Amino acid sequence: MNILAIESSCDETAAAVVSDGRIVRSSVVASQVEEHRLYGGVVPEIASRRHAEAITPVTRQALREADCSLSDIGAIAVTHAPGLIGALLVGVNFAKGLSLSTGIPLVPTHHLRSHIASNYISGQELKPPFLCLVVSGGHSHIVMVKDYTEMKIIGKTRDDAAGEAFDKAARAMGMPYPGGIELDKVAESGDPGAFKLPRPIVHDAPYDFSFSGLKTAVINLLHNSAQKGETLRKEDVCASYRYAVVDCLVTNFIKAADDLNVDRLVIAGGVSANSLLRKTLSDECRRRGWEFYMPDKKWCGDNAAMVGSQGYYEYLSGNTADTDLNAYATMSIE
Numbered sequence: 001m002n003i004l005a006i007e008s009s010c011d012e013t014a015a016a017v018v019s020d021g022r023i024v025r026s027s028v029v030a031s032q033v034e035e036h037r038l039y040g041g042v043v044p045e046i047a048s049r050r051h052a053e054a055i056t057p058v059t060r061q062a063l064r065e066a067d068c069s070l071s072d073i074g075a076i077a078v079t080h081a082p083g084l085i086g087a088l089l090v091g092v093n094f095a096k097g098l099s100l101s102t103g104i105p106l107v108p109t110h111h112l113r114s115h116i117a118s119n120y121i122s123g124q125e126l127k128p129p130f131l132c133l134v135v136s137g138g139h140s141h142i143v144m145v146k147d148y149t150e151m152k153i154i155g156k157t158r159d160d161a162a163g164e165a166f167d168k169a170a171r172a173m174g175m176p177y178p179g180g181i182e183l184d185k186v187a188e189s190g191d192p193g194a195f196k197l198p199r200p201i202v203h204d205a206p207y208d209f210s211f212s213g214l215k216t217a218v219i220n221l222l223h224n225s226a227q228k229g230e231t232l233r234k235e236d237v238c239a240s241y242r243y244a245v246v247d248c249l250v251t252n253f254i255k256a257a258d259d260l261n262v263d264r265l266v267i268a269g270g271v272s273a274n275s276l277l278r279k280t281l282s283d284e285c286r287r288r289g290w291e292f293y294m295p296d297k298k299w300c301g302d303n304a305a306m307v308g309s310q311g312y313y314e315y316l317s318g319n320t321a322d323t324d325l326n327a328y329a330t331m332s333i334e
């Protein structure tokens with residue numbers, strides 16, 4: 001069964017055609033990042049306007065590249081939550097219009113569930129249950145994926161998301177938005193032991209994260225050295241900071257897996273592209289004899305192929321919507 005998938009939750013307008021939840025027949029992403037970079041972050045008003053312009057050509061292109069017409073499509077999956085409300089509404093209204101005019105069923109899909117599903121594309125044999133670390137620009141969760149559409153949150157961030165923590169520190173070092181990617185690259189040639197940074201712990205919640213203290217610590221380190229007229233080696237600051245963030249993520253994730261007796265671990269979301277996170281978890285899982293899955297780098301960021309994958313499983317569980325479907329800025333993954 002072919003799913004036409006639409007994604008517009010943040011600053012990427014994307015459409016894809018996916019067969020049976022696993023085979024990507026086309027995936028088109030129109031990124032607005034260059035425009036938002038001028039402002040140092042996503043400007044919601046601009047994002048909505050760009051989605052409105054891009055959504056029709058991007059969808060047409062996805063159908064064309066898949067060599068499909070609408071009559072070959074069994075369901076239309078659309079991201080309806082969470083995200084920027086004005087941005088989400090563009091995709092939701094477009095998908096509703098298409099569903100209404102063609103009679104093709106409409107499937108609302110949760111953005112973070114879709115990030116998890118990017119692993120069904122990269123790891124064709126992967127099936128739930130597994131424990132997933134979902135780390136994006138807006139969320140950091142440890143999720144028990146009991147089944148394709150049944151999830152339980154085991155831990156989450158109390159303040160900044162991991163991607164946000166990377167982006168804010170990168171910005172303080174003068175890197176363009178979204179700085180997480182560049183910080184990761186610069187860190188490759190630095191010494192992770194050069195600066196001691198804290199490992200914030202959330203008391204009585206061993207699987208929860210807190211990144212704001214860590215982010216403040218690195219910003220203070222930069223300010224203090226600037227006041228003294230010293231220049232710190234950027235590579236070393238990036239490497240020490242990346243090591244600290246990844247250490248927090250990995251420690252809690254491994255502890256949760258140990259405590260829950262899970263031996264199949266998965267990562268997802270934009271930050272799952274981080275080289276140190278990928279390497280550390282691969283090594284830790286191999287050492288313990290656990291299975292480990294991560295999405296190919298091209299599926300880590302926002303795209304619609306992952307929406308087509310999750311949308312297929314949502315459809316199979318009967319999660320379809322009517323034309324009264326709305327968009328929501330926040331919604332639990334559960």
Ligand code: KG4
Pocket residue numbers: 010115135136137138139162163164166167178179180181184269270271272273274275300301302
């Ligand atoms: O999942 P995503 O594309 O969008 C959201 O749903 O939020 O995640 C974007 C986030 C940004 O904060 C970006 O800096 C971060 O993922 N990111 C990275 C890397 N690549 C993307 N963070 C660290 N290392 C990377 N290699």
Ligand code: ZN
Pocket residue numbers: 111115136137269270301302
């Ligand atoms: Zn995302």
